[in-house]
């Protein structure tokens with residue numbers, strides 16, 4: 001049976017599901033990237049399916065199941081496709097981490113849309129700069145350190161149990177996204193995240209993930225998604241070092257000649 005993922009043609013919150021479907025080698029369709037897909041998604045948002053009224057994309061159809069909410073979709077797919085721990089207690093831990101990653105996504109979103117979801121970033125630049133400063137100076141570290149601490153506690157190179165699960169794929173996406181959106185701030189903190197960076201690199205090398213990342217199915221990051229790169233929202237560029245006074249005087253004298 002195939003899976004139908006309904007989501008905008010951006011990485012955004014749909015990317016967690018895409019990574020799981022790709023890593024599992026599932027038979028799946030990215031509905032909005034196929035002809036007529038956007039209209040099909042809109043019809044369901046308008047109430048066309050008796051099974052489910054989703055509030056917003058992403059939502060998923062698999063067999064007779066319909067569900068929405070990115071974290072729920074990730075756990076559902078991970079647990080069906082062999083990318084989740086076996087025991088119920090560890091499944092709960094994985095769902096907890098996935099929901100926390102969804103919280104992080106909301107905070108990343110709010111760096112460029114701090115006042116209104118319906119207005120563009122350009123209409124809320126000043127508030128965005130303030131919000132992004134708070135995110136970079138405190139929340140980015142708090143969330144990524146949380147993932148790092150979970151990796152340290154597990155001691156197996158993965159977040160839960162001893163095999164790669166859907167939360168590891170989600171953690172990979174978080175590193176990718178933060179590197180894209182906040183390259184300076186993330187690089188400054190990444191030295192404190194050796195386990196998370198190692199996990200990211202392990203996931204990137206998984207054969208199906210590597211093939212997906214190299215394919216056209218992987219939509220590039222851009223400024224319509226959740227992870228957006230606006231230089232004004234990242235750490236400022238380091239100021240060029242001033243030459244010593246003697247060298248400055250020499251340069252001034254040379255320019256007068």
Ligand SMILES: N[C@@H](CCC(=O)N[C@@H](CS)C(=O)NCC(=O)O)C(=O)O
Nearest residue numbers: 012013056057058068069070071102
């Ligand atoms: N908590 C939901 C958030 C869903 C969401 O905000 N979806 C966005 C795209 S990433 C959307 O299309 N929102 C439309 C809206 O909120 O009106 C999830 O994690 O799936």
